[in-house]
Amino acid sequence: MALVEIRDVHKSFQREEQRIEVFTGLTLDIDAGSFTALMGPSGSGKSTLLNLVAGLDRPTRGVVRVGGAEVSTMSASQLAAWRARNIGFVFQSFNLLPVLTAYQNVELPLLLTNLSGKDRVERVKIALDVVGLSDRADHYPRQLSGGQEQRTAIARAIVADPTLILLDEPTGQLDAKSSQEVLSLLQRLNNEFNKTIIIVTHDAHAAERAKSTLHLEKGDLIEKRAVAAAR
Numbered sequence: 001m002a003l004v005e006i007r008d009v010h011k012s013f014q015r016e017e018q019r020i021e022v023f024t025g026l027t028l029d030i031d032a033g034s035f036t037a038l039m040g041p042s043g044s045g046k047s048t049l050l051n052l053v054a055g056l057d058r059p060t061r062g063v064v065r066v067g068g069a070e071v072s073t074m075s076a077s078q079l080a081a082w083r084a085r086n087i088g089f090v091f092q093s094f095n096l097l098p099v100l101t102a103y104q105n106v107e108l109p110l111l112l113t114n115l116s117g118k119d120r121v122e123r124v125k126i127a128l129d130v131v132g133l134s135d136r137a138d139h140y141p142r143q144l145s146g147g148q149e150q151r152t153a154i155a156r157a158i159v160a161d162p163t164l165i166l167l168d169e170p171t172g173q174l175d176a177k178s179s180q181e182v183l184s185l186l187q188r189l190n191n192e193f194n195k196t197i198i199i200v201t202h203d204a205h206a207a208e209r210a211k212s213t214l215h216l217e218k219g220d221l222i223e224k225r226a227v228a229a230a231r
Contacts, residue, residue, distance in 0.1 A: 003164065003196050004030035004053055009062035011048060011219075022048050023059070023219045035190040035197045037207035040216035046200040049216070050166050053198065054087050055079040067163050084112045088157030092169040094149045096141040096156075102128065102148075103137040106155045113160065127155040130193075131185055147178025154185060158195070165189065167199040171206050183209045 006028040013020045022045045030036055038046045051057040052064050055071045064072040066086065074082060088109075096105045106127055110120045128134050131151040141149055150170060157165055167186070171179035187209055189195040199210060207213050215222050 001032050002029035003032040003034075003067055004028070004198075005063070005065040006049075006052075007063040007065075009052065009059045009064060011045075011052065011057075012060050021219065023062075026062075026219065026221065028214070028221060030196070030198065032196055033190075033194050035186070035209075035211045036199070037210035037213045038198060038200045038216060039202070039204075039207055039213055043218075044216040045219040046216055047168055050168055050198065050200050053164070054089055054166050055083055056089075080112075084109060084160065086163040088154075088160070088162040088165040090150070090153050090157045090165070090167040090170050092172040094141070094146075094153045094173075096149055096152060098141050101138050101140055102133060102144065102152045102155075105141070105152055106159050109156060109160045123159050123161075124155075127159040128152075130158065130189075131155045145178065146174050147181050150174060150178070150182050151185060154182070154189075158189065163196065165195050165197045167197070169200055169202065171201065171203055179203070179206065 006026055009023050009026045011023040013022065026049075038049065040046050048057065052059055053066060053071070055074065059072050062072070063070060069082060071079070071082070103124055107120055107124050110123060115123065125134070128137055131154055133148060133151055133155065136144060136148060141152070144152065171182055174182065183206055186197055186199065190197050190211070199206065201207055
């Protein structure tokens with residue numbers, strides 16, 4: 001069953017006198033419970049597609065639905081509330097607040113909900129435990145390794161139990177060992193917790209951990225390839 005439905009999506013940007021067409025009629029389904037890697041050269045539209053699915057950007061024309069909700073027509077306030085419930089986003093640059101501890105960074109999305117303080121504590125503890133950082137809850141980002149920072153960012157992304165986890169080059173700033181730890185964590189989230197995951201990556205090793213790979217070339221879907229089940 002499709003969780004993400006993209007129908008005849010067009011997206012363009014205006015750069016000075018030039019109009020840049022990113023998508024010119026993209027149609028795509030991504031199933032619930034899938035782990036999908038988006039690959040392609042720089043400028044192929046990978047991050048733009050991720051932003052459209054997250055409601056961080058709007059299509060010029062066409063429809064984007066996630067879980068039956070038409071993201072492409074929501075108001076800014078509707079999008080903010082919808083995103084808080086349904087989307088966990090992980091960035092290449094971690095985007096942790098340096099003045100907050102790991103615990104406080106993970107708790108941030110929950111401050112947008114109506115959860116009680118007790119429920120927030122429970123959610124944060126569970127998220128930190130899932131990513132293996134229970135013993136680093138009181139550490140600040142400067143006291144964490146790059147891999148630990150990214151796992152903290154993943155804990156923040158999953159703490160509200162989102163429908164969909166989106167990651168934009170999450171291993172781009174990590175060494176090989178930390179990258180493997182993060183990718184193993186994503187596989188666990190997909191396999192054990194049935195989280196739907198879309199990851200943008202240039203790294204073939206990262207894409208191998210996904211269950212399917214989509215290749216974009218100048219905004220066109222040129223290949224859809226299933227890969228072996230998570231190892």
